[in-house]
Amino acid sequence: MVVPAEEGLLTISGVRVLVATAVSVERAAVAQAFGAADGEVTGPFDVIAAGVGPAASAASVASALTAAALRGAPYDLVVSAGIAGGFQPEAPVGSLVVADEITVADLGAETPDGFVPVTALGFGAVTHRPPEALVRDVAAVTNARAGAVLTVSTVTGSAERATELRARHPSALAEAMEGFGVAEAAAAHGVPVLEIRAVSNPVGPRDRAAWRIGDALTALTEAFGKLTPVLESWNPHEHPHERAG
Numbered sequence: 001m002v003v004p005a006e007e008g009l010l011t012i013s014g015v016r017v018l019v020a021t022a023v024s025v026e027r028a029a030v031a032q033a034f035g036a037a038d039g040e041v042t043g044p045f046d047v048i049a050a051g052v053g054p055a056a057s058a059a060s061v062a063s064a065l066t067a068a069a070l071r072g073a074p075y076d077l078v079v080s081a082g083i084a085g086g087f088q089p090e091a092p093v094g095s096l097v098v099a100d101e102i103t104v105a106d107l108g109a110e111t112p113d114g115f116v117p118v119t120a121l122g123f124g125a126v127t128h129r130p131p132e133a134l135v136r137d138v139a140a141v142t143n144a145r146a147g148a149v150l151t152v153s154t155v156t157g158s159a160e161r162a163t164e165l166r167a168r169h170p171s172a173l174a175e176a177m178e179g180f181g182v183a184e185a186a187a188a189h190g191v192p193v194l195e196i197r198a199v200s201n202p203v204g205p206r207d208r209a210a211w212r213i214g215d216a217l218t219a220l221t222e223a224f225g226k227l228t229p230v231l232e233s234w235n236p237h238e239h240p241h242e243r244a245g
């Protein structure tokens with residue numbers, strides 16, 4: 001059901017959603033799903049270009065969540081969305097991935113015995129888990145695969161690094177640069193988080209000319225075009241934010 005809410009924003013069953021992309025072409029791809037050619041969205045979704053990397057995205061999303069809360073219209077869900085590298089062969093170029101786990105892959109320390117995550121050093125968190133049922137329903141309706149999406153500050157550029165990441169994170173389907181930052185901001189506000197990625201390139205040896213950004217943006221638009229019914233039947237209060245280690 002579509003019902004009017006304050007400030008001209010329309011909400012579906014009262015659910016308010018903040019979608020955080022990294023850059024403006026990703027924002028436009030998401031907005032296009034709601035018929036907003038100029039990027040201005042009227043619907044349950046607000047879409048922002050929050051910047052590239054975990055720090056920029058965390059800062060932008062935290063600001064947006066705080067502003068919404070101060071307006072008396074807090075968000076119920078935050079979605080990190082955009083293009084990504086896909087681990088092969090599980091996540092081919094043009095396919096969609098929804099994160100059942102959002103894990104930062106390079107937050108820790110190098111030791112003589114290899115990489116140690118910050119959690120093993122006694123600090124913070126490295127993983128956030130989106131609501132399980134929502135992940136399942138989003139994956140079903142968008143034909144996405146569900147799996148871990150890694151957040152990295154450096155795009156993987158070699159087969160060796162891709163192999164190392166998969167050895168440490170066997171369930172990883174994709175890597176991108178913002179999910180964990182978005183999830184940290186959402187967690188600070190007690191808001192559930194999702195990450196939806198369209199694969200633009202394989203994770204591995206750097207071949208920028210082979211990136212299929214247009215195909216991935218089209219897949220992103222199609223995916224968001226299918227999300228409304230899922231959110232209509234979603235009760236945010238049954239799904240508190242879950243931070244896992």
Ligand SMILES: O=C(O)c1cccc(C(=O)CC[C@H]2O[C@@H](n3cnc4c(=O)[nH]cnc43)[C@H](O)[C@@H]2O)c1
Binds near residue numbers: 022053177202
């Ligand atoms: O040309 C390069 O080598 C290069 C170096 C740093 C960043 C980029 C981007 O264009 C990344 C921007 C954006 O895209 C997401 N993304 C897409 N594919 C990947 C990937 O294989 N690994 C990590 N991130 C990826 C990311 O979330 C950024 O927002 C290009």
